[in-house]
Each structure stands twice: as C-alpha cells, then as structure tokens.
Amino acid sequence: MRTFVVAVALVLGSALTGQQPAVRPANTAPAPAAAPSTKPQPVVQFDPSTGWPVGVDDGPQPGAVAARSPARKVDAGAVATTGSGVVVVSPLPTGAAPAGVQTEPASPALASGTQLGSPLLDVFQPLIGPGEWRRLGGLAVSWRATVHGPSGEVVGVREFLHVADPAYPDRDRIEHQDGRVYVRCGQQVFAERGAMPMPAATEEAARELALFGMQLRMPWAFADANAYAVTGKQTVERGGEKLRKIAIEQRPPHGADLLGPESQPRPRDTFEIYHETGTGRLREFVHRFAATEQTRRVLLEDWRDADGVQLPHRRVYLDDAERPTTVLEIVKVERRRVADREFRQP
Numbered sequence: 506m507r508t509f510v511v512a513v514a515l516v517l518g519s520a521l522t523g524q525q526p527a528v529r530p531a532n533t534a535p536a537p538a539a540a541p542s543t544k545p546q547p548v549v550q551f552d553p554s555t556g557w558p559v560g561v562d563d564g565p566q567p568g569a570v571a572a573r574s575p576a577r578k579v580d581a582g583a584v585a586t587t588g589s590g591v592v593v594v595s596p597l598p599t600g601a602a603p604a605g606v607q608t609e610p611a612s613p614a615l616a617s618g619t620q621l622g623s624p625l626l627d628v629f630q631p632l633i634g635p636g637e638w639r640r641l642g643g644l645a646v647s648w649r650a651t652v653h654g655p656s657g658e659v660v661g662v663r664e665f666l667h668v669a670d671p672a673y674p675d676r677d678r679i680e681h682q683d684g685r686v687y688v689r690c691g692q693q694v695f696a697e698r699g700a701m702p703m704p705a706a707t708e709e710a711a712r713e714l715a716l717f718g719m720q721l722r723m724p725w726a727f728a729d730a731n732a733y734a735v736t737g738k739q740t741v742e743r744g745g746e747k748l749r750k751i752a753i754e755q756r757p758p759h760g761a762d763l764l765g766p767e768s769q770p771r772p773r774d775t776f777e778i779y780h781e782t783g784t785g786r787l788r789e790f791v792h793r794f795a796a797t798e799q800t801r802r803v804l805l806e807d808w809r810d811a812d813g814v815q816l817p818h819r820r821v822y823l824d825d826a827e828r829p830t831t832v833l834e835i836v837k838v839e840r841r842r843v844a845d846r847e848f849r850q851p
Contacts, residue, residue, distance in 0.1 A: 512531070514635060518635075519765065535613060537849070545844050555648045562790070576767070577600060586793070589673055592673060615733065615735040615736065615737070617730040617733060617735045618727065618729060618731075619729075619730070620784070622740045623730075624735060624749070624751050625724065625727055625728065627749070627780065628724050628751070628778065628780050628785050628787060629725075630785045631672065631786055631815070632724075632815050633813070633815070637793055638722075638725040639672045640671075640672070640674075641840055642671075642840060642841070642842055642843070643668070643669070643671070643840065643841050643842055643843030644668070644669050644721065644839070645666065645668050645838070645839050645841050646666070646667045646668075646721060646835055646837070646839060647664065647666055647667075647837040647838070648664065648666075648667055648833060648836065649662065649663070649664045649833070649834045649836050650663045650664075650665075650831060650832070650833055651822070651831065651834070652830070652831050653829050656723050657828070663681075664682060664836065665679055665680060665681045665682065666680045667679050667717050668843060668847060669678075669718065669721055669722070670848065671725070673789070674722065674729065674732065675689055675690070675691055675692075675718065676689070676690055676691075676848040677689050677717065677848065678847050679710075679714060679716045684698045685697070685698045685703070685706070685711035685846035686698070686705060687713060688714075688849065688850070689714045689718075689848065689849040690845075690849055693849075693850075694710050694711045695705055695707070695710070695804065695849075696709070696710040705748075711796070712796055715796070716792075716794070720790075720833065721816075722802070723776075723778070724778055724787065727753055727778075731756065732755065733753050733754065733755055733756060733768035734753070735751060735752070735753055735832050736749050736753065736754045737750075737752035743779060743789065747782060748779040748781060748782065748789070749781075749782050750779050751779075751780075752775070752776075753776040753777070754774075754776075755774040755795075756773075757773065771795070772795035773795055774792070774794050774795050775792075776790070776791065776793070777789075777790070780793075787805050788804070789802065789803065789804055789805060790820075791803070792806055801822055802823050803820050803822055803823075804823070805817035805819075805820055805822065806818075806821065811835070811838040811839075812839060812840050812841075814840075816835060816838065817835075818834060818835040819832065819834055819835075819845055820833040820834075
C-alpha cells in the first residue's frame with residue numbers, strides 16, 4: 506500500500522518574431538530617389554447603376570467617358586462622384602478598411618480584482634469584502650486531509666495546523682504532527698524538524714505552503730488586480746446546472762506596468778472558479794500551479810460561518826473520472842493575533 510505522503514504528492518501535485526529593421530551597410534551611399542513619373546495614374550470608374558467598372562484609361566479625358574469593358578470588380582476605396590454621374594474610386598491606403606465594411610473591434614481587456622465591471626464582484630458579494638478579509642488579523646486553521654484509493658478506500662489521514670496572515674498573500678506557517686514546520690514570508694521559504702533545518706525539504710515546503718495558502722485565501726486573493734488578471738468569463742453547464750466560470754491568471758512580476766507581450770514569457774499559475782449565477786456562491790475551484798503543471802479540480806462544499814468568515818469546510822479533489830481522491834476538511838478555525846516571527850526562519 507502506498508504511503509500517505511506519496512499519495513498526497515500524487516493527488517495534489519506536491520501542492521498544486523519580432524522582425525529586425527533593415528540595416529544599410531556602413532559607408533554605403535543611399536540609392537538615388539526615383540524620378541517622379543509624369544504618366545498619369547489610371548483611374549477606375551464605376552457605373553453607379555451596376556457597380557461595375559466602365560474601363561481603365563491613362564487619364565481622364567475631358568468630355569469623354571471610357572468605354573465599358575468586362576473588367577473584374579475591384580475593392581471599394583475612397584469614393585467620389587464626377588459631374589457625369591460616374592463614381593470614381595481611388596485605391597485604398599494600405600491597411601485601411603473598405604468603405605461600408607465594419608471591422609471587428611479588438612476585445613477590451615476584462616476588468617480584474619475589485620475594478621468596476623469585474624466578474625469577481627459577484628463572488629465577493631455573499632462573502633466579506635477583500636478589505637475586511639485583510640483586516641482579520643490572523644487565522645489558525647486545523648486541516649484534516651483524507652486520501653482515497655481508486656476504489657474509494659481510505660489510504661491515509663493527516664492533520665496539521667495552518668497559521669496565516671490574511672493581510673499578506675504569502676505569509677503562512679504549517680505545523681505537522683511529526684514535528685515538521687514549514688514557513689514562508691514572501692519568497693523566503695524554510696523547513697525544519699525538531700529545530701533542525703531541512704534544506705532538502707524546501708521545495709516540498711514551498712509547494713505545500715502555496716497550495717494551502719491559496720486554498721485558504723481563495724477567492725479574496727484574486728482581488729489584487731496587480732497580481733491576478735481575469736482572462737475570461739462564460740456560463741457553462743456543470744453537473745446538470747448552469748454555473749458562471751471565471752478564468753484567472755497570475756500576472757508576471759510588475760505585470761500591471763508592462764506594455765505588450767513579455768520578451769521571455771514564463772509559466773504562470775492559472776485558476777478557474779465556478780459560482781452560482783444567482784447567489785454568487787462558489788461551487789468549484791480549479792488550480793494549475795506552474796511549479797507542478799498539474800490541473801486539479803476541487804468541489805467546494807459545506808459552507809459555514811467561522812468567526813464571521815464564510816469558508817467551505819469541505820473541499821473534494823476529483824480525478825478525471827470524477828472520483829474523490831483527496832478530501833480536505835477544516836476541523837477548526839479561529840481568529841488570533843499573528844507576529845512576524847511566526848513566518849520567519851524557525
């Protein structure tokens with residue numbers, strides 16, 4: 506029988522041409538400019554009753570109209586009507602749209618965070634606001650993780666304490682019953698057991714802290730439009746009912762200040778949340794962390810008030826066959842004061 510540690514790692518994924526401008530050789534004289542042509546440019550004329558060209562000539566002849574010819578249709582351009590009633594069409598400038606043709610406007614960027622028009626506002630409505638979440642002061646959450654086998658049998662159970670500072674997106678501390686302690690403060694991650702550093706466990710600690718840090722802060726974490734961008738929204742059918750889907754992507758560092766695509770794009774964390782269209786209540790959460798590149802689907806169940814905070818106390822991970830693989834349960838949650846030293850190196 507595989508051990509619980511291996512099962513959790515497998516189920517949760519261990520937490521989760523631009524063109525160059527032409528360059529002229531040095532010391533090379535520029536090519537002489539071509540002499541302007543004295544020959545008049547041909548003018549395409551159209552019969553207003555049929556829309557067909559009536560001929561092509563070297564230039565307009567006073568008092569005469571070119572004879573009709575079976576010339577092909579040409580794209581419309583700048584239109585003018587002569588005194589003889591003939592429509593004269595000049596060629597369009599490069600990149601211009603034909604007259605009377607409506608071009609598809611570029612899709613506007615979706616509002617993110619708490620910006621006006623953001624689809625996330627419907628999600629925050631039944632919960633406390635992002636500002637209230639940041640002012641909670643601190644949370645201590647006792648988690649129970651139950652891993653199930655392919656037939657639904659229980660493979661293992663683990664309980665641990667998670668201390669988080671809601672005022673920050675990345676201040677977390679996880680204390681396991683076997684003495685392991687994982688902490689993070691920003692980009693700094695530390696792991697120890699029995700007051701002895703465990704540098705080999707730093708990567709595992711980073712994944713676990715990122716996973717449970719997001720599980721606890723979701724959806725309030727997405728209120729930061731500088732850190733996360735809404736990339737799509739649509740109504741979908743899940744389990745026989747219609748839910749509203751919101752796709753979210755983590756921005757790159759200083760992403761809000763970037764103009765245009767990244768020169769060297771890196772993998773980013775992506776998320777999807779599904780909520781009821783009428784109430785805004787969250788029903789599903791899908792996460793794909795760049796560190797693991799594994800997509801995980803989670804059902805959010807058993808919403809309860811925990812000291813003034815609405816949280817789903819049961820989160821069920823499903824495999825591709827929609828069988829439960831891991832169930833995360835909040836056994837206890839309480840608000841408490843937290844100090845900076847709790848998230849520093851033990």
